[in-house]
Amino acid sequence: MSEQSDRGRAAHRSEWFGWLAAAAILCLTQAALAQQNGDSGPVIYAMEAPGVVRIHAVGVAEDGSMGGEDGTGFVISRSGYVLTASHVIPHDAKYKTLILGGTLGPATADAKPSRLELVKRSDSYDVALLRFVTPPPGLTVLPLRRSPAKVGELLFVLGYPLGLPDAHFLDGRLGAVAQDAITTNALVDKGNSGGPVVDARGCVIGIVYGAITSRQGQPVNGIKFAVPVLSISGILPPDVSSSAAQEPTRASEIIHVSDALSRTQEDHALADTVRSYHDVIPARDGFVIEAIEGVGHESLNPPRLQFPTPVISPDKKSMSFDYSLVSGPIYDQRRGWIDMTIGTRQRRISTAPDAALAGCE
Structure with missing residues (x-):
């Protein structure tokens, strides 16, 4: 093997190490920026996916033939108004009857559509x-959102592509802005039409309506279109305005939760064995415990041992239980056990970064 080939391999390895080092630095830089800026995506999905609607639209002709497609829409007022793309709704003159249904997200597989x-x-x-x-x-x-979108902004698209039952959440960048259209590189497919395009705060800036799939006979990918919400003020209902800031509402601020606590002690010695326990049950993610609504329990412990009283932590993010169990001596193998159910009232708290869902100026 020649010295020249050895030098060539060494140079090749050096080049690869250089690329790997550069890639590592880039990844670390991106991770640091993401940590610094905060990732609002999971928060936006959790807060807004329940307001994204899977649209079922069917037109029925006089001869009984039907046509239509599924699409996406989103709720824009508490009175039940929903925006979607016009082409999702059949409007051929042959259709004399229109059947519309909407299923609220994020999971629609087992949900019953509501009439629209x-x-x-x-x-x-x-x-x-x-x-x-x-x-x-x-x-x-x-x-x-009531202010114009800007080229280069991070954005997210929510919808039900390809008729899938769960709301999908995709990201991209805003590529161009015009009076009647904005473009993005976010991946959208058939079924996304009518879905919301939201910014990094969760404010709707557009409504998906199409994509360029070919040009001069050649397939292309990467340019998708949405209607800017600032262009559609004439179609909005009286209680909604794109020129006035709106605050998002949440599906449920108060929930009622039932938790279970179960423990069995099987320590056996020459006499009864008594052991103390401290158990903690956390509140649901994004909620705090406001009150204990009820406690049910069973136990094989002697009457002298009281059932534990749940204690809510000072920050209301958990409840704790202190109690003892008794197991019998080795000659009778008696177990000590307890089963409890605890009902609580829990209130939603905001887990969003300061900038997320803070108002759509």
């Missing part, structure tokens, strides 16, 4: 305004 009605549409902007015939309780409202 068409209020008005704008084919020039490819936007339709729908309304729940009977608005479901506790609607999550997505706020509309």
Whole structure:
């Protein structure tokens, strides 16, 4: 093996090490920036996916033939108004009857659709305004942004691509801004039409309506279109305005939770064995415990040992239990056990970074 080939391999290894070092530095830099800036994506999804609607639209002709497709929409008012893309709703003249349903996210596989009605549409902007015939309780409202979007902004798209039952959450950047359209590189597919495009604070800046899939006979990928919400003020209902800041609402501020505590002690000695325990049950993620609503219990312990009383922690993020169990001596193998159910009332707290969901100026 020649000295030249050895030098070549050494140079090749050096080049690879250089690339790896550069990649490592880039990854560490991106991680540091992400940590510094905060990742609002998970917060936005958790807070807003319940307000994203899977749209089921069917047109029925006089001869009984049907046509339509599924799409996405999102709630914009507590009174049950929903925005979607106009082309999701069949409007061929042959369809004499329109059947519309909407299922609230984020998971729709086992949910029953609620009836929707068409209020008005704008084919020039490819936007339709729908309304729940009977608005479901506790609607999550997505706020509309009142300031223009800027090229390069981080954005997210929520929707139900390809008829999938769970709300998908995709990210991208804003590529261009015009009066009647904004573009993005976020991946969208059939079924995303009508879905919200939101900024890094969760404010809606656009409504997905299409994509360029080919040009001059060649497939392309990377340019998707949305209607800017600032362009559709004429279609919005009276209680909604894209020129006034809105605050997002949450699906449920108060929840009622049932937890279980179960423990068995099987230590056996020459006499009864008594042991003390300290158990902690946390509140649900994003909630604090406001009150104990009820306690049920069973136990094989002697009557002299009292059942534990749950104690809510000072920060209300957990409750604790202090108690003892008794197991019998070795000759009778008696176990000590306790089963409890604890009902609590818990209140949602904001886990969002200061900038996320803080108002849509």
